[in-house]
Amino acid sequence: MPNPSDDIKARLNIVDVIGEYIKLQPAGSNFKAKCPFHQEKTPSLMVSPDKQIWHCFGCGRGGDIFAFIMEMEGLGFPEALRLLASKAGVELKNYQGQDNSRRNRLLDLLGAAATFYHEQLLKDNPLAKSAHHYLTAERGLSPDIIDEWQLGWSPNEWQSLEQSMKRLGYTDNEMLLAGLINQTSEGQRFYDRFRGRIMFPWHDVSGNIIGFSARILPQLDDGQAGKYINSPQTMLYDKSRHVFGLWLARGAIKEAQEAVIVEGQMDCLTAHQYGFKNVVATSGTALTEEHLKLLKRYTSNIVLAFDMDQAGVLAADRAIAIGGQANLNIRVLHLPNGKDPDEFIRHHATDWPEVVSQARSIMDYYYELLKPRLLSEKIEERKTATARFLKMISQLASVVERDYWLKELAKTLHLEVQLLYDDLAKLEKPQSSLASDAPLNSLSQIKPADLLLAWLIKFPNLLESLSEELEPDFFSDPRAGQFYKNLIVYYNKNRQIDGQTIDYPEFISWLKANAGELSNQLMAYIDSLFLLVDKDLAEATLEESLGEISRLAKVIKRAFWQQRLAIISHKIAELEKSRELSEQKRDLEINMLLGEAEDLSQKLRALDN
Numbered sequence: 240m241p242n243p244s245d246d247i248k249a250r251l252n253i254v255d256v257i258g259e260y261i262k263l264q265p266a267g268s269n270f271k272a273k274c275p276f277h278q279e280k281t282p283s284l285m286v287s288p289d290k291q292i293w294h295c296f297g298c299g300r301g302g303d304i305f306a307f308i309m310e311m312e313g314l315g316f317p318e319a320l321r322l323l324a325s326k327a328g329v330e331l332k333n334y335q336g337q338d339n340s341r342r343n344r345l346l347d348l349l350g351a352a353a354t355f356y357h358e359q360l361l362k363d364n365p366l367a368k369s370a371h372h373y374l375t376a377e378r379g380l381s382p383d384i385i386d387e388w389q390l391g392w393s394p395n396e397w398q399s400l401e402q403s404m405k406r407l408g409y410t411d412n413e414m415l416l417a418g419l420i421n422q423t424s425e426g427q428r429f430y431d432r433f434r435g436r437i438m439f440p441w442h443d444v445s446g447n448i449i450g451f452s453a454r455i456l457p458q459l460d461d462g463q464a465g466k467y468i469n470s471p472q473t474m475l476y477d478k479s480r481h482v483f484g485l486w487l488a489r490g491a492i493k494e495a496q497e498a499v500i501v502e503g504q505m506d507c508l509t510a511h512q513y514g515f516k517n518v519v520a521t522s523g524t525a526l527t528e529e530h531l532k533l534l535k536r537y538t539s540n541i542v543l544a545f546d547m548d549q550a551g552v553l554a555a556d557r558a559i560a561i562g563g564q565a566n567l568n569i570r571v572l573h574l575p576n577g578k579d580p581d582e583f584i585r586h587h588a589t590d591w592p593e594v595v596s597q598a599r600s601i602m603d604y605y606y607e608l609l610k611p612r613l614l615s616e617k618i619e620e621r622k623t624a625t626a627r628f629l630k631m632i633s634q635l636a637s638v639v640e641r642d643y644w645l646k647e648l649a650k651t652l653h654l655e656v657q658l659l660y661d662d663l664a665k666l667e668k669p670q671s672s673l674a675s676d677a678p679l680n681s682l683s684q685i686k687p688a689d690l691l692l693a694w695l696i697k698f699p700n701l702l703e704s705l706s707e708e709l710e711p712d713f714f715s716d717p718r719a720g721q722f723y724k725n726l727i728v729y730y731n732k733n734r735q736i737d738g739q740t741i742d743y744p745e746f747i748s749w750l751k752a753n754a755g756e757l758s759n760q761l762m763a764y765i766d767s768l769f770l771l772v773d774k775d776l777a778e779a780t781l782e783e784s785l786g787e788i789s790r791l792a793k794v795i796k797r798a799f800w801q802q803r804l805a806i807i808s809h810k811i812a813e814l815e816k817s818r819e820l821s822e823q824k825r826d827l828e829i830n831m832l833l834g835e836a837e838d839l840s841q842k843l844r845a846l847d848n
């Protein structure tokens with residue numbers, strides 16, 4: 240029986256899998272992209288179709304398709320396996336023990352529940368018909384949309400879902416964990432959480448159902464229960480982290496390089512029905528940093544189509560704070576006559592693209608909102624409004640933008656702009672975790688050891704002379720030393736590779752067969768070196784390599800010897816303080832260390848000549 244992960248890898252192309260999330264540009268025989276896992280302006284993530292691996296030279300992440308999906312979707316291995324298996328058309332049921340994670344079991348249960356609710360909606364009984372009528376006649380949804388999004392109806396009974404899922408082999412405990420049923424306070428009995436409601440399933444980005452929003456059927460609304468109820472927070476579902484509709488919208492969002500966020504799921508469904516597929520909904524929760532983080536995987540351009548009441552203003556506040564730091568370009572869409580998107584699209588669908596394109600920058604919007612208070616007669620009001628706007632400015636990442644808004648503000652307040660600059664400087668810049676994902680500049684620079692090893696992959700016969708003078712221990716990164724050691728052995732056993740670039744698959748299979756247990760970190764590191772060759776050394780010549788190798792070897796030796804020197808001087812200092820040894824013995828040891836230090840100093844001096 241083949242290993243499922245190998246089977247899946249054989250059927251999927253890494254370029255297609257990663258290309259679903261980020262825009263890949265061809266670069267020689269490889270592809271390049273801006274890394275979705277750290278912030279960067281120039282692409283440093285490479286994808287190799289030959290090797291079926293990826294690596295980011297900015298943040299160091301990399302691996303195979305599973306590593307990418309796990310990182311991208313925040314999944315564990317079993318869940319990533321499930322996701323990619325369905326993409327590859329590989330049946331996991333045949334593989335014992337692979338598909339038994341609790342999470343996967345709950346996903347199956349929620350999928351079965353959605354199917355149950357959907358079938359109920361299409362049944363021929365009065366309440367189901369009313370529910371169907373509400374969706375189609377009152378809200379104008381088409382049968383296709385109802386089908387595609389698996390909208391449903393939960394019968395107005397206590398145990399219809401529970402009984403039906405039990406027949407499929409699910410336990411009450413699983414249904415509780417999935418948020419589908421409740422337990423009576425005595426704990427004796429279980430009953431369906433959703434009764435007499437129209438069901439809107441929530442999907443994760445790969446299309447698994449993870450929870451539900453449920454609207455009470457208007458004719459059953461006695462004002463006692465909420466109009467909308469949602470799944471409780473479960474191990475699968477968290478309203479503040481999921482965006483409604485993203486599973487179907489993400490392709491269009493990437494394509495359009497723009498995401499429109501609406502408040503209600505009905506707004507979202509209507510938009511999709513009319514072909515505006517880059518629309519998602521937060522559905523009854525305030526916009527969170529997690530929401531924006533999720534969307535930022537696909538685009539940096541966000542349009543907020545929120546009703547700008549008090550809650551909307553707060554959302555704007557937050558969006559500026561998060562967006563400014565994360566370099567998101569957030570705009571605010573104001574629909575004419577205070578219409579909501581659902582209503583607007585149904586009556587003026589053809590105008591939608593136009594109004595979206597006219598959305599104003601969020602700073603613009605916010606400024607207009609604050610302007611009356613900035614111009615107020617009351618000094619207190621003016622002061623707080625100014626402080627609030629200054630805080631917004633302080634959160635902008637772009638210096639140009641900051642400068643622009645400070646000047647605008649100064650104009651409005653009839654103040655010297657320098658005064659505002661001083662105030663701004665006093666404001667501490669709050670940190671957002673979105674922004675702190677960005678690596679330090681030094682991280683994005685390639686280490687001398689990595690570059691040297693890449694040169695050796697490209698021109699392995701340089702190892703002949705280098706291995707005499709550069710020892711594996713000289714590398715401060717143990718992975719580099721380990722790879723270097725193995726490379727020497729490999730080279731010596733395979734002289735026929737003389738002069739030719741090391742072949743990746745051959746080297747890897749040799750390594751697996753000969754080098755014993757290999758850590759994932761080491762494998763990922765080796766992958767990154769091979770990609771570095773493709774990235775930077777594809778056109779390099781042997782002549783260039785000679786100068787580079789000797790320069791890099793010097794850098795590595797110097798660092799190693801300097802470190803040795805530091806250790807020795809530390810040891811000497813310790814010995815001088817120590818009272819444990821006799822004076823004679825101490826002097827002997829110190830003298831030996833001094834001899835070693837002198838040796839190292841000579842070597843270091845020789846490097847400079």
Ligand SMILES: [Zn+2]
Nearest residue numbers: 274277295298
């Ligand atoms: Zn990265």
